[in-house]
Amino acid sequence: MTNPSAPGRNYLNVDYRFRSWLWTTDHKRIAILYMISVTLFFLVGGAAAVLFRLELMTPRGDLVIAETFNKLFTLHGVVMVFFFLIPAIPTVLGNFLLPMMLGARDLAFPRLNLASWYIFMTGGLLAIGSIIAGGVDTGWTFYTPYSSTYSNTNVMLAALGAFVAGFSSILTGLNFIVTTHTMRAPGMTWFRLPIFVWSHYATSIIMVLGTPVIAITLLLVALERGLGFGIFDPKLGGDPILFQHLFWFYSHPAVYIMVLPAMGVVTEIVPCFARNRLFGYTFVAFASLAIAVISFFVWGHHLFVSGQSIYAGMIFSVLSMLVAVPSAVKVFNWTATLYRGSVSLDTPMLYALGFIGLFTLGGLTGLFLATLAIDVHVHDTYFIIAHFHYIMVGGTVMGYLGGIHFWWPKITGRIYPEWWGRLSAGIIFIGFNLTFFPQFVLGYLGMPRRVHEYVDEFQVLNVMSSAGASILGVGYLIPLAYLIWSLRYGPVAGPNPWRATGLEWQTQSPPTTFNFETTPVVTEPPYHYDPGDFQMERIEQSPGAVQGTAR
Amino acid sequence: MTTEAHVAHHFDDAEQQYAAANLGMWLFLATEVLFFGGLFAGYAQYRYWYPTEFAAGSRRLDPTLGAINTAVLLTSSLTMALAVRAAQTNDRRGTVRLLALTIVLGSVFLGVKAYEYYHKYDENLIPGRSFSLSTGHGDSGDLTTLDSSRGVAEAREIDEGPVQIFLSFYFAMTGLHAAHMVIGIGLLGALLAAARRGAFSSDYFTPVEMTGLYWHFVDIVWVFLFPLLYLIR
Amino acid sequence: MHHVVEKKTYYIVSAWLMLLLVLTVAAAQRDLGAANVPIALAIAIAKAILIVLFFMHVRYGSPLVRLFAAGGFFWLLIMLGFILADVQARFSGW
Numbered sequence: 001m002t003n004p005s006a007p008g009r010n011y012l013n014v015d016y017r018f019r020s021w022l023w024t025t026d027h028k029r030i031a032i033l034y035m036i037s038v039t040l041f042f043l044v045g046g047a048a049a050v051l052f053r054l055e056l057m058t059p060r061g062d063l064v065i066a067e068t069f070n071k072l073f074t075l076h077g078v079v080m081v082f083f084f085l086i087p088a089i090p091t092v093l094g095n096f097l098l099p100m101m102l103g104a105r106d107l108a109f110p111r112l113n114l115a116s117w118y119i120f121m122t123g124g125l126l127a128i129g130s131i132i133a134g135g136v137d138t139g140w141t142f143y144t145p146y147s148s149t150y151s152n153t154n155v156m157l158a159a160l161g162a163f164v165a166g167f168s169s170i171l172t173g174l175n176f177i178v179t180t181h182t183m184r185a186p187g188m189t190w191f192r193l194p195i196f197v198w199s200h201y202a203t204s205i206i207m208v209l210g211t212p213v214i215a216i217t218l219l220l221v222a223l224e225r226g227l228g229f230g231i232f233d234p235k236l237g238g239d240p241i242l243f244q245h246l247f248w249f250y251s252h253p254a255v256y257i258m259v260l261p262a263m264g265v266v267t268e269i270v271p272c273f274a275r276n277r278l279f280g281y282t283f284v285a286f287a288s289l290a291i292a293v294i295s296f297f298v299w300g301h302h303l304f305v306s307g308q309s310i311y312a313g314m315i316f317s318v319l320s321m322l323v324a325v326p327s328a329v330k331v332f333n334w335t336a337t338l339y340r341g342s343v344s345l346d347t348p349m350l351y352a353l354g355f356i357g358l359f360t361l362g363g364l365t366g367l368f369l370a371t372l373a374i375d376v377h378v379h380d381t382y383f384i385i386a387h388f389h390y391i392m393v394g395g396t397v398m399g400y401l402g403g404i405h406f407w408w409p410k411i412t413g414r415i416y417p418e419w420w421g422r423l424s425a426g427i428i429f430i431g432f433n434l435t436f437f438p439q440f441v442l443g444y445l446g447m448p449r450r451v452h453e454y455v456d457e458f459q460v461l462n463v464m465s466s467a468g469a470s471i472l473g474v475g476y477l478i479p480l481a482y483l484i485w486s487l488r489y490g491p492v493a494g495p496n497p498w499r500a501t502g503l504e505w506q507t508q509s510p511p512t513t514f515n516f517e518t519t520p521v522v523t524e525p526p527y528h529y530d531p532g533d534f535q536m537e538r539i540e541q542s543p544g545a546v547q548g549t550a551r
Numbered sequence: 552m553t554t555e556a557h558v559a560h561h562f563d564d565a566e567q568q569y570a571a572a573n574l575g576m577w578l579f580l581a582t583e584v585l586f587f588g589g590l591f592a593g594y595a596q597y598r599y600w601y602p603t604e605f606a607a608g609s610r611r612l613d614p615t616l617g618a619i620n621t622a623v624l625l626t627s628s629l630t631m632a633l634a635v636r637a638a639q640t641n642d643r644r645g646t647v648r649l650l651a652l653t654i655v656l657g658s659v660f661l662g663v664k665a666y667e668y669y670h671k672y673d674e675n676l677i678p679g680r681s682f683s684l685s686t687g688h689g690d691s692g693d694l695t696t697l698d699s700s701r702g703v704a705e706a707r708e709i710d711e712g713p714v715q716i717f718l719s720f721y722f723a724m725t726g727l728h729a730a731h732m733v734i735g736i737g738l739l740g741a742l743l744a745a746a747r748r749g750a751f752s753s754d755y756f757t758p759v760e761m762t763g764l765y766w767h768f769v770d771i772v773w774v775f776l777f778p779l780l781y782l783i784r
Numbered sequence: 785m786h787h788v789v790e791k792k793t794y795y796i797v798s799a800w801l802m803l804l805l806v807l808t809v810a811a812a813q814r815d816l817g818a819a820n821v822p823i824a825l826a827i828a829i830a831k832a833i834l835i836v837l838f839f840m841h842v843r844y845g846s847p848l849v850r851l852f853a854a855g856g857f858f859w860l861l862i863m864l865g866f867i868l869a870d871v872q873a874r875f876s877g878w
Contacts, residue, residue: 104561105560105561106560106561107561108561108571108575109571109575110559110561170582174575174578174579174582175575177574177578178571178574178575178578179571181570181571181574181848182567182570182571182574183561183567183571208578208581208582209581209582209585209855209856209859210585211582212582212583212585212586212588212589213585213586213588213589213863215586216586216587216588216589216590216727217589219723219727220589220590220593220723223719223723224719227678227679228678228679228680228682229678229679229719229722229723230678230712230715230716230719231593231716231719231720231723235712236711236712236713236715236716237597237600237601237710237712237713237716238597238712238716239596239597239600241870241874242592242593242596242867245592245866245867245870246589246592246593246867249589249863249867296859296862297862297866299866300866300870307874308870308874309870309873309874310873311869311870311873312866312869312870312873315869316866514560514561519563569786573845573849574848574849574852577849577852577853578852580853580856581852581853581855581856581859582856583856584856584857584859584860585856585859585860585863588859588860588863588864589863591860591864592863592864592867592868595864595867595868596867596868596871599868599871599872599875600871600875614809614812618805618809621805622802622805625798625801625802625805625831626798628798628801628835628839629794629795629797629798629839631839632789632794632838632839633791633794636788636789636791636794639786639788640788753786760841763839763840764840767835767836767839767840768840770835771831771832771835771836774828774831774832774835775828775832777808777828778808778812778824778825778827778828779824779828782808782809782812782824784812784815784820
């Protein structure tokens with residue numbers, strides 16, 4: 001064993017043995033384990049998307065038959081939602097950064113953290129197993145009675161996979177909340193916490209209080225399917241709408257599990273690259289909590305045309321509008337932070353700005369959908385698909401990639417190639433909009449979702465969308481290549497290449513196993529940037545080139 | 552044994568470690584409330600829709616066994632609370648004895664539960680293809696009942712479907728509860744072994760207290776299950 | 785922080801719990817019309833509160849622990865409230 005605090009040691013080179021990774025309780029190493037896992041799941045989910053976008057190039061079902069198409073979009077949905085979007089930012093960036101931002105040596109329950117990863121992988125393997133065994137065709141929503149009675153595919157395995165992965169999510173959220181309450185460094189008061197921590201705290205509330213409901217719901221579906229219990233079965237007098245209520249009680253807030261952490265990432269990036277204090281810190285902090293709480297009052301907008309009572313529909317419609325308020329507060333505050341800032345467009349900032357624009361578009365179309373009368377027309381059309389991809393891909397994936405680039409020097413100690421970073425950020429933005437904007441139009445014209453054939457007049461827009469998807473795919477592969485390249489050939493980063501505030505930048509890159517040599521004492525509010533100082537620096541250096549020795 | 556010996560490297564002191572464990576356990580219990588909550592929501596909906604059928608289903612359960620089990624479980628909560636107290640007050644023998652007593656009471660509960668399940672199986676009341684109200688030989692399983700809500704002594708045919716829904720809830724709720732009991736007994740067994748080694752003292756009794764919280768929670772779930780399943784008129 | 789509760793307190797609470805158990809069984813024997821369900825629930829809630837406050841030490845715990853203890857039940861009420869409101873509306877044919 002080597003001494004983890006010896007000079008030149010960091011959490012990566014302290015021990016190279018395979019076992020030291022699989023039995024690690026270091027939150028940073030667990031974050032790396034998650035990063036590799038979610039990247040693999042992303043590639044699996046993406047491959048399914050490639051196949052069905054190819055199928056949708058033509059109006060006829062000439063590449064795959066309907067059953068295969070159903071399995072492809074189910075695979076895409078299950079893998080992307082449960083095994084990429086929900087875990088991605090909290091388990092990778094949250095795990096790595098939350099203790100560092102608090103000035104702690106680790107999360108409150110390090111062994112539980114490792115157990116979460118194993119539980120997650122077990123769930124993931126079950127889901128992958130369901131694909132290998134022949135696939136699932138219910139859609140990621142597992143609606144009854146199709147999933148419980150009629151489908152002849154591997155619903156049990158897939159539902160069990162999502163069920164198991166849920167517990168990983170619960171334990172991660174629990175760990176984050178307890179850590180934030182009990183492990184803050186001296187002087188780190190609640191209102192000195194970076195917004196990243198606030199967003200993860202809010203996310204964790206949803207994880208802890210929402211996830212168990214989908215767990216029990218999927219368990220009931222499994223009991224119904226496997227043992228013939230009759231809880232959602234209309235033949236016995238059961239109510240399929242009950243399933244939808246329980247399902248969306250979690251799955252709507254789950255959208256905020258995906259997007260709140262991305263908002264946290266953006267809130268770290270924007271002040272840093274605008275060299276400006278965050279505008280309205282308290283509002284942004286409380287907006288995160290408000291989003292988490294309100295998200296539990298709106299799930300019925302998924303049931304507007306399912307047979308839910310019209311009165312419940314009206315109430316849910318009004319409440320859904322309310323989420324727009326704290327979301328808009330955040331957008332306005334980011335924009336106000338840019339004002340009179342000294343903005344530089346490095347890769348993380350490009351992603352953050354992309355996030356703000358795309359999230360706004362996704363959020364505004366969400367208001368269309370929350371409106372009862374409009375939803376009746378566009379329900380189950382491509383309009384919905386476009387809307388939630390603007391939130392989930394335009395929001396969450398943009399935020400994730402922005403965060404990965406921003407903290408890559410901290411995580412790996414190396415700088416990624418800036419030119420390639422900007423190029424791929426641009427490609428992703430263009431590819432994304434080309435893929436999903438036509439889908440707004442398609443949906444509004446009436447093209448239903450989850451079909452593998454469509455009428456001829458929709459072809460032009462579908463070809464645009466598929467072409468965009470191929471651009472998007474290339475955009476995602478470029479960072480994968482250059483980030484791996486940078487591990488060996490990237491310039492050495494130094495502790496704080498962005499000259500950012502925050503405790504995580506005050507220690508070496510990569511950090512040592514226990515993060516800090518001595519427990520830091522916090523005396524300043526967060527985001528104490530000065531617009532003047534970075535401008536000078538910019539003039540001296542060529543843009544984008546970051547000095548390895550920068551303090 | 553000193554307090555510091557139990558403090559993990561990433562905590563500053565025992566107090567911080569205790570606060571973390573306590574908060575963590577309560578958050579876990581909040582998760583559990585929602586986990587069982589999904590079942591309670593479904594139960595409430597169907598009981599509202601099918602009051603007669605739920606009453607008919609409930610009559611196929613044995614309230615005496617249910618009441619005995621409630622008493623057993625409430626007593627086990629008392630012994631658990633006393634076990635925590637014994638650990639807090641350095642009473643090593645008391646801790647061991649009370650933990651063992653809690654395990655015994657928990658096992659009695661599970662034994663009664665298993666007996667009840669066996670009878671339901673015998674009476675074809677397990678939900679699924681072989682479910683049937685008529686082939687059972689329980690004396691209260693008549694296919695007709697008096698519809699008291701209308702105040703008329705008219706015989707009304709009971710719809711088997713919702714009765715099966717009731718029994719589905721019965722098995723899902725009590726089964727999930729029993730699974731929690733099994734886990735709890737396992738945890739208590741581990742505590743018992745540790746207590747015999749003298750692992751707990753007034754300086755360090757967090758595992759006993761946390762397991763106690765879990766055990767009491769499982770008790771609370773049963774406190775609701777008993778009237779909702781066994782005592783429907 | 786580590787409050788040691790008197791044994792007597794535990795015995796008294798336990799006696800109350802048994803009394804409430806007898807009460808709930810007795811109440812269920814009588815036809816009280818629509819009151820049966822609220823009475824059964826009220827007794828169950830009373831028992832749960834006794835267990836939470838005394839056996840689970842919330843009475844002696846920090847405000848944060850009380851908040852967390854109440855939080856789960858509050859969230860459960862959100863779920864029950866909205867689902868049952870919809871069920872009621874559908875059942876009444878609104």
